[in-house]
Amino acid sequence: MSASNRFDLVDAYWRAANYLAAGQIYLLDNPLLREPLTPAHIKPRLLGHWGTTPGLNFVYAHLNRVIRERDQDVLFVTGPGHGGPALLANTWLEGSYGDNYPEVPRDEHGMRTLFRQFSFPGGVPSHVAPDVPGSIHEGGELGYSLAHAFGAAFDNPDLLVACVVGDGEAETGPLAASWHGAKFLDPVRDGAVLPILHLNGYKIANPTLLARIPHDELDALLRGYGYVPSYVEGDDPAEMHARMAEVLDGVLDDLHHIKTSRARPKWPMIVLRSPKGWTGPSEVDGVPVEGTWRSHQVPLAGVRDNPEHLRLLEQWLRSYRPEELFDDQGRPRPEILELAPRGDKRMGATPHANGGLLLRELRLPGVRPYSVEVAKHGTTSSEPTRALGRMLREVFTLNAEQRDFRLFGPDETASNRLDAVFEATGKQWQIGTEPTDEHLTADGRVVEVLSEHLCQGMLEGYLLTGRHGLFNCYEAFTHIVDSMFNQHAKWLGTHRKLPWRRPVASLNYLLSSHVWRQDHNGFSHQDPGFIDHVMNKKAEVVRVYLPPDTNTLLSVADHCLRSRDHVNVIVSGKNLTPDWLGPEEAALHCARxxxxxxxxxxxxxxxxxxxxxxxxxxxxxxxxxxxxxxxxxxxxxxxxxxxxxxxxxxxxxxxxxxxxxxxxxxxxxxxxxxxxxxxxxxxxxxxxxxxxxxxxxxxxxxxxxxxxxxxxxxxxxxxxxxxxxxxxxxxxxxxxxxxxxxxxxxxxxxxxxxxxxxxxxxxxxxxxxxxxxxxx
Structure with missing residues (x-):
């Protein structure tokens, strides 16, 4: 296929996705514009986010091309998750949506259903949510996409995680820390993360910082993080398609070289600068819309009541030339479908986004070898988390070959007395070392970084792509991830109701160095309130365990590591604690x-x-x-x-x-x-x-x-x-x-x-x- 034909195909696919996305925001009926638009065809409440959507569609279309040409496994992580219309449009186009929702087929009836259900009572959310095939990332809160992407890439050597980072999202604290995730990726044993920083210039009502700083300053910032950025900038679709294809091919060539080299990599990334609301109305009521904050949500707000707005909407939708994209039955034309990958290569159908399909049973050693003997209740003492560390050491050993268990923590593994794990694995680390360093290795399966956000996000990404893990943290500072826990618990609550989503390993917290033994660190370290926060969530999702001694902690931990689709919170001290129950008594007590x-x-x-x-x-x-x-x-x-x-x-x-x-x-x-x-x-x-x-x-x-x-x-x-x-x-x-x-x-x-x-x-x-x- 010639380059011009290839770009024409990508452009047609992009136009189809844009049409479908705009239709979801506005149309209740008349999905193929077979007749002139009337107010009766318009939804009574216009909800959704248009501004980021064309850029997401642009990236998705170009990734489809390289997947087809290179047979590459790609997981698409959507940072601007409020661009839900884009992911719904693309998964409908490629057929993965209909695979999971047969009532929404790729024809006129399915298109009408796709449009009608969006942000509609009894329908689907406006954000990227578990309902969307191919997603592991909730779009309701910004800041976590890149951490999720790195977690998904760990121990997935053949996977490319394409992560679109919105320029508004890039202003959040969690995302700012997440750029450092590349310093933990092992090029040989892990997959690759391709950050795509989408600079469309605006948030809800304000410009974004990274879109306004000078080019040299932005370039220096990204290179300082350890990336080699390539730039795709402009607003002319033909020029942008050619440049994006050139850059994407070069980036994938670079990634192939990195994967075959042992030198510390400089990871590539893409900066996509395009207008906010690209291809939408350029001006409404005499003020600019495309390329401004006014396109963030609904560019034309008065369509049912304002004839001029209705005229502009019809003009906008017809500008995509839907008659060239869909046949008389409303099906995408064969040449459009030619761009979409097949089977599991479709980004909406990748099993990495439905991790339960890939989940293997974690090999566990049982608790008995690590238990303490109790000849008489309460007369001996032991350190509960130290015994747990010995049990986790064996978990790492038993699962060394399948590499699907990791321990995450903000520099507290040793402090929380889990350091026996370092006898089985090291701390993953890809940058410089000194002779005094301990346990730093390129292929370690303990990840320590002093950002609770990054630990939580990486673990979530790891779990949702079909693996197992544990997050250990000082109790008081687990509050830092309150909001991240919220989003994950909500994700699981919805995920559990979708029959096509397979169960994933539970998110397990170990909260140690707790309120009653932070006497030396003082008031700032004394807060047991994370439990209260957890208890607000859906009963079928959350569990809280308070083991009183070593043997009960081991029993609880064994249970939690075997569980699925829960958030388990375990609170246990690390200091000498009386041994109240023997191993058998502890097992019975925990069962009760x-x-x-x-x-x-x-x-x-x-x-x-x-x-x-x-x-x-x-x-x-x-x-x-x-x-x-x-x-x-x-x-x-x-x-x-x-x-x-x-x-x-x-x-x-x-x-x-x-x-x-x-x-x-x-x-x-x-x-x-x-x-x-x-x-x-x-x-x-x-x-x-x-x-x-x-x-x-x-x-x-x-x-x-x-x-x-x-x-x-x-x-x-x-x-x-x-x-x-x-x-x-x-x-x-x-x-x-x-x-x-x-x-x-x-x-x-x-x-x-x-x-x-x-x-x-x-x-x-x-x-x-x-x-x-x-x-x-």
Whole structure:
């Protein structure tokens, strides 16, 4: 095929995609313009984003050409995800949309349905969403495309990830950090990421920074990030097609050379500068539209009521010459379809965007080899996350050949005591090293970069393309990715409802260095609120686990690594923690999610009080309070309940793990005082249990936003969750106990005062606190 014919074909495909995209925004009927447009053909509410759409269509059309010519696997990541009409148009054209939605075939009926459903009640969103074949990237929030692209490229050596980065998106913090992702890509074992920075000049109402800085400054910035940019700039379609084809061919040749060379690469990228709203109305109501911020959403807003706007819309749509693009039945003409790749090579049909199709079972070693033996409850201690690190080391070893498990974290793998993994793999690193560096290797499967956004985004991209992983982070700073978690949880919520989307491995968080053991770092590092944020999401998606010791952590982690389509949050300390349960006990307790520790309490089935706990530090304090009560009030019938799975507290009507009322009442009683020591903010427990029969008797202790640099036990005292305060609560709340336990109450108050004085003199906790073990 001659170059001119090739460009004509690309241009025709581009025009078809532009027509389909504009039609989605405006048309309710008359999809092929068989008759003049009337207001009845127009949607009553005009929604969508036109401005970025022609540029996305332009890139998609040109990528189709190189896929056909080079038989290249390409995953298309859409940074300007609000350009949903573009991806819907292209997947409909190539046929991948109809494969998944047979009710939207490639004919006039299907085109009408495609148009009508867009941003319409009962239809599809205006943004790129899980509903769109070929997508791994939610378009509702900007900033995460490039991190997702790098995550998708890891361990995918034959994959090219083409990532369109919008110039508005490029102003976000997560995207600015994401340029560094190329410094982690191994040219041999990983795929390639091709960033395509789309400079169309404007956001919603303002110019974009990168589109306004001088060319030399932009070029220096991109080269400083480690890229070699090629530029495609202009507004004349013929010239732009020729230049884009030349640049794209050169870039793919460069990538082929990089993939066969061991030298540190300078990765290519493309800068596409085109008008915002390209090919749309140039002027409306006497003001410029094309090439300005006015084309960002709907260039012609008054089409149903303004005859001039209706005339301009028809003129605009007919400028694409739809009669040349679609036959009498509304089917794309054969020459148009000739550009589209076939089968799984279509970007809308690539299995890399439906990762469950590629997902293999993760080989897991089981928990028993890494468990700690517990001859007597609570008399020995171990570091939970250190044991988990040894288990993860074996996960890396078992999956070394299939290379589909990674650990991500913001420079905290060793700090969170997971460093045993470095005996099996290193930290992936592609730039300079010094003799004092440790564990930096080109082919490592631990990714550490001090950007929680980048860690989260890479992991999301890795999971959604069919692999497994874990994100470890200091608890307080997981808040940095609150919004990213939101988007992923929403993605999974929709993804689960689409029968053609296959289940993917869960997003697993390990939150360590948590609020109760950040006494040395102080108030800035003390925040357990990520759990509250997670609990706002759909019940079928989220899970929160608070293992009280090493063996329960191993059991929970094993379960989470096997799970699918969830977000699992595990909160576990890294410091020495009492070993409460043996391996078999831990497995049973985690399977229950919540249960009575009969060996700890003294009730005979009819307790006077329930001492409940969730989290390792709260468990320690409840157990110590129980020991004090057994010593000083031996006739008091105490029940100890530990909660590992926080969702168990909800009713079964609200969460799949929730307890029926009868089970909850059996565990916590329908009418006895419940003193609940909880890892996070107390009101979450009330929120989870407010419908329960005994809710009025549930008294929760937890973090009250009181923090400082102090001792570990003082953090508990400052927040009224220490053992002495819990005993006082029991004395105050068990009917009839107050008068006969007045001396005990006084003694507990005195102990808190003694503690206060001691730590200010000695700088450490009381010996009976530091050296305490379970005495029974």
């Amino acid at each position: 999610g919540a249960g009575i520790w009969e060996w700890a309490g003294t009730d005979d089935g009819d307790p006077d009080v329930v001492l409940a706990c969730a989290g390792d530090a709260p468990t320690m304090e409840v157990m110590a309070a129980t020991a004090l009560l057994r010593e000083h009030v031996p006739d008091l019938r105490v029940r100890v309940v530990n909660v590992v799975d926080l969702m168990r507290l909800q009713p079964e009507t609200e969460h799949p793990h929730g307890m029926p009322d009868r089970e909850f009442d059996a565990l916590f009683t329908p009418d006895k005082p419940v003193i609940f020591a909880y890892h996070g903010y107390p009101w979450l427990i009330h929120r989870l249990t407010y419908r329960r029969t005994n809710h009025d008797n549930i008294h929760v202790r937890g973090y009250k936003e009181v923090g400082t640099t102090t001792t570990p036990f003082d953090m508990l005292v400052l927040n009224d969750m220490d053992r002495y305060r819990l005993v006082i609560d029991v004395v105050d709340r068990v009917p009839g106990l107050g008068p006969r336990a007045a001396l005990l109450r006084q003694h507990m108050q005195d102990q808190r005062t003694r503690h206060h004085t001691y730590i200010r003199e000695h700088g450490e906790d009381l010996p009976e606190i530091r050296d305490w073990t379970w005495p029974y």
